[in-house]
Amino acid sequence: MSQGKETSLELRNLIVKLKGENKSYSEIAKIVKKPRSTVQTIYRNYVMCGNVLNKSRCGRPHKLSDRDARAIVRKVKKNPKISAPKLADQIATASGKKVHPETVRRILRSGGYNGSFQKETVHLICRQSNQIFSNKNTSQKELIKKWRLCEHPQFELPRSVTVSF
Numbered sequence: 001m002s003q004g005k006e007t008s009l010e011l012r013n014l015i016v017k018l019k020g021e022n023k024s025y026s027e028i029a030k031i032v033k034k035p036r037s038t039v040q041t042i043y044r045n046y047v048m049c050g051n052v053l054n055k056s057r058c059g060r061p062h063k064l065s066d067r068d069a070r071a072i073v074r075k076v077k078k079n080p081k082i083s084a085p086k087l088a089d090q091i092a093t094a095s096g097k098k099v100h101p102e103t104v105r106r107i108l109r110s111g112g113y114n115g116s117f118q119k120e121t122v123h124l125i126c127r128q129s130n131q132i133f134s135n136k137n138t139s140q141k142e143l144i145k146k147w148r149l150c151e152h153p154q155f156e157l158p159r160s161v162t163v164s165f
Helices: 009-020 025-032 036-049 066-078 084-095 101-110 140-149
Strands: 123-126 131-134 153-156 162-164
Touching (some): 009 025, 025 036, 066 101, 084 101
Antiparallel strands (some): 123 153
């Protein structure tokens, strides 16, 4: 999101003033306690542009920092069924930043979560007629209705564990 902290306008003006007094970049860097390359860049921008103001950025600044984005991904990793509006409310109460649920979804998509979870396939087997009912094409309620009509039902778990009733 951001590369680093911006230097204050007073510090930039001080660097230009010290350079005007014929001090070297190294001497100025020791005085202001900044790297020599920073001092050099600030003075070069002053010479080229004629002022020491920060350049304007294109685009809107991010509402959430990288740290906030990682916290959102951690919360979803801990509780995958939490909704985006609930996460947005939690962010608003915790950090005071009002965030739209779509912003939360965008962060989750960039973190590898696409909003859908793989549904476990459950197979219900009727011993009497050797019919297999699966919830791939039907809803779970319809599947259970069909299974209860069977006289000797058997429930098969996805991990190939079979339990008889």
